[in-house]
Amino acid sequence: MRKILVxxxxxxxxxxxxxxxxxxxxxxAGKALGEHRxxxxxxxxxVAEAARGLAPWFDDVFVFDDPQLEIPDGxxxxxxxxxxxxxxxxxxxxxxxxxxxxxxxxxxxxxxGTPLVCDCxxxxxxxxxxxxxxxxxxxxxxxxxxxxxxxxxxxxxLRPGAFPAAPAxxxxxxxIHAEAVPAALTPRRRCLGTVAPEPGAVDITQSAVLVAVGRxxxxxxxxxxxxxxxxxxxxxxxxxxxxxxxKWLPRSRQVGTSxxxxxxxxxxxIGISGxxxxxxxxxxxxxxxxxxxxxxxxxxxxxxxxxxxxxxxxVPLLEEKVRELKG
Numbered sequence: 001m002r003k004i005l006v007x008x009x010x011x012x013x014x015x016x017x018x019x020x021x022x023x024x025x026x027x028x029a030g031k032a033l034g035e036h037r038x039x040x041x042x043x044x045x046x047v048a049e050a051a052r053g054l055a056p057w058f059d060d061v062f063v064f065d066d067p068q069l070e071i072p073d074g075x076x077x078x079x080x081x082x083x084x085x086x087x088x089x090x091x092x093x094x095x096x097x098x099x100x101x102x103x104x105x106x107x108x109x110x111x112x113g114t115p116l117v118c119d120c121x122x123x124x125x126x127x128x129x130x131x132x133x134x135x136x137x138x139x140x141x142x143x144x145x146x147x148x149x150x151x152x153x154x155x156x157x158l159r160p161g162a163f164p165a166a167p168a169x170x171x172x173x174x175x176i177h178a179e180a181v182p183a184a185l186t187p188r189r190r191c192l193g194t195v196a197p198e199p200g201a202v203d204i205t206q207s208a209v210l211v212a213v214g215r216x217x218x219x220x221x222x223x224x225x226x227x228x229x230x231x232x233x234x235x236x237x238x239x240x241x242x243x244x245x246x247k248w249l250p251r252s253r254q255v256g257t258s259x260x261x262x263x264x265x266x267x268x269x270i271g272i273s274g275x276x277x278x279x280x281x282x283x284x285x286x287x288x289x290x291x292x293x294x295x296x297x298x299x300x301x302x303x304x305x306x307x308x309x310x311x312x313x314x315v316p317l318l319e320e321k322v323r324e325l326k327g
Contacts, residue, residue, distance in 0.1 A: 045070035056168035074103030084284030216271020274299025
């Protein structure tokens with residue numbers, strides 16, 4: 001039985017969220033293919049214990065635990081994965097579309113002789129083919145591509161947050177395989193240091209509540225009412241592409257197919273039309289509330305609560321009510 005292989009990235013506190021998202025995508029693909037085994041590959045130093053935390057989601061976990069792998073190195077991962085793929089011959093290999101994943105995935109696909117589909121926001125397997133949706137032209141369009149799952153298999157990088165994680169399947173419990181790192185593996189790269197995020201920088205992909213603003217805010221100086229509302233709600237501020245294009249907020253705050261994917265519990269969209277490019281970055285089924293003066297705005301078709309009106313009148317009133325309720 002051929003496997004579906006997930007390359008699981010590890011964070012400081014254990015498996016990265018993307019590992020569980022890839023596991024869910026792999027399980028769905030495996031079910032469509034006829035219940036294939038789902039395996040994970042883990043790399044790092046001292047990761048053996050953390051790798052056991054992945055066991056409930058997988059059938060096999062291949063652990064490469066070595067001091068040389070303490071700092072993620074795309075060349076080292078590529079070399080080790082090439083050996084693992086040649087031995088296990090997975091039908092499908094799923095990789096997080098992270099900075100690290102983008103570093104080694106193209107070279108790995110070239111070495112393994114498999115097709116690669118990058119930055120997927122949706123996957124479907126049927127009739128022996130992989131169908132994927134990915135954004136093109138800077139997020140202006142979504143392209144649907146198809147790849148045959150031939151003998152060489154296929155690889156895909158999946159955008160973090162685009163695939164919701166699922167509970168561990170019943171009956172799963174991986175066999176842990178300790179993999180040897182060849183003595184000939186000599187990293188050619190040398191890490192000079194780690195660049196920390198700027199003080200005060202916010203990772204909106206981890207935010208539970210987001211107040212997102214679009215072109216309806218009209219001017220940069222009007223952003224003050226958005227920041228004030230976000231403060232009252234203990235939320236973080238996000239935005240749509242037009243706000244970033246005007247350089248009113250940094251690109252790290254942009255939600256959408258050309259920005260980042262977020263999974264908040266509450267998403268308040270203010271002055272945002274709600275195009276599919278923007279909503280393609282909102283995952284996880286949050287409670288969506290929208291304020292827009294255009295009653296035909298697409299955002300109202302996905303919002304749980306919508307208000308048609310002037311945001312410059314409604315946002316201050318909403319903030320006042322929030323602060324009143326909080327005492």
